[in-house]
Amino acid sequence: MLTYTIRRLLLAIPTLLLISLVIFLLVDLAPGSPMSEIPLTVPPEVRLKMIQAMGADQPVFVRYLLWLKQFFIVEPSYIIDGWFGTNLGGDQQRILSWQSRAPVFDVIGQRLPQTLTVVGTAYLVGILIALPIGIYSAYRQYSWFDQLGTFFAMVGYSVPTFFTGVLFIVIFSVNLHWFPSIYDTTLKVTDWASFWKQVHQMALPVMVLALFNAAEISRYTRSSMLENLGQDYARTARAKGMSERTVVLKHVLRNSMIPVVTIIALGMPAVFGGAIITEQVFKVNGIGAALIGAIHANDLPMVQTLTFIFAVLIVLFNLIADILYGILDPRIRYD
Template sequence: MRNYLFKRLLISIPTLIAISVVIFTILAIAPGDPMAEFASNPSITEEVKENIRKALGLDQPVYIRYFKWSLAFIQGDMGYSFTSKSPVFGLILQRLPTTLWIVGLAYFFSLLIAFPLGIVSAIKRYSAADQLVTTFSFFGISLPPFFTGLLLIIIFSVQLNWLPFIYNSTLEVNDWASFIEEIKQSIMPIAVLAFYQAALLMRFIRSSILEELNQDYVRTARAKGLSGFWVLMIHILRNAMIPVVTLIALDIPKIFTGALITEQVFRVPGIGALLIDSIYKNDTPVVMAITFIYAILIVVFNLIADLTYGWLDPRVRL
């Protein structure tokens, strides 16, 4: 297992370096000038603009800027935002709790929903329960989150007036009443994300278990007298989890980056909204930091998934 981990690390490190080069190069040559916000200000002369450009390091060649950025990033310095002049790390930390609260809870609830329903749907194939779960999953996959979000806003905010349709970022939870308000304003974005993610996971879990049900080892286990439940728990579930682990490993980093569309619909001040705003404003340091952190998380959780494969199926380590 140690050699297997070492091999995966040897692949992961060059992958991250290549990703950082691609991200930095694309954003460096992308159209748009970070100094555009000063263009309409007559009080800022060309000399001042040039001094600001030098202070931001924009007058240097791309490769020098890349090496300076990468060395600073390794040391924990993600630079300063072009628009707010604040440290990028501080901006991310400011938005991170909201993103973890909304997207993290949504993913947690989606796992609680998807696993039991996906297993029941596979075991009770073609039954009424299977048809109900399959219909639910098809609706969840087919309906885009922005449509589901707008639908919930129309029903629960406009028609029934039960829930607020705009997330109040200034709300401070310091008593029971404010905690209830926080719950109320979080229900709809969490429901939208959990509905979509649970539907996707259910399809994968159901398909993975169905592929294993007709394998020879399952028939052998049943011939030995094992009941359906124990056959599933001891034999099928462990093998069926390999493709599901891949999907979960790729989805968990989204908890950090947030839900871009859902955060825009409900005005949730998460990292996804910060990324969209930074793209509009050509705030390159913020975009690079969020994008590269997401890439790091993808590589790390892929590594975790590979190690999980080795535990689920020892043949992978060979």
């Protein structure tokens, strides 16, 4: 397993380099340029300095190398004298957002806690709801619980989150006045009172996202469980006198989790990427809202950086899923 992990990590390096090149070229060669955003009132010498600082006077491949190099700069001290894409002073260069004039990684660092708090909690709640529903629906196939679980999954997966979000706002916020409709991103958790206020305002967006995630994961869990409940090893375990609880939860569930782990692992990058639609509905100032704002403002450095971070997370969680396969099923060997 260790050899396989090292081999996959080494293979991920050229993969990510190729992905970064494709992302940079697609965004950099798209219509729109930082030079077009510079006001005409900027003096010519300042304009020239800004062009040189951003590397806009260099060939495309040189600009790509400069952009890629900035991901490995960890020096915290920098001077922001420029406007778009980088700083004009100091030895270190930082990727700057054209929209906010702040370093891209600083903007991401400010938005990420909001996204992880709301979207991460919703994903965890969705998993905790989906697994028991999927397991019991498969074990009691065609029962009233299975029928209810199927209806729940179909509704949760087919209804878009923007409709569910607005519906929840109308019911629970406007009519019942139970929860706020707008998420307060300035709230700081310092004591139990602020903690419960945070939980209170998270309720609606978490319910919307958890419903969608639970619907998908529960269907995969049910399908995988049904496939394994009829396998020979399950019948053999029952013939040996094992209890039904042991057969289902120890043997069948462990083998059934392999496709479920794939779905959960591939969904994890979306936790860091944010829920674009739901964040817009509830005014959550997270990564998804930052990406939408960057696209509207033609903020190429922000779009490039966020897209590449998503690609890194997808490659990473694919590796984690492959490692979990070997843990769940001892028959799987990579060495």
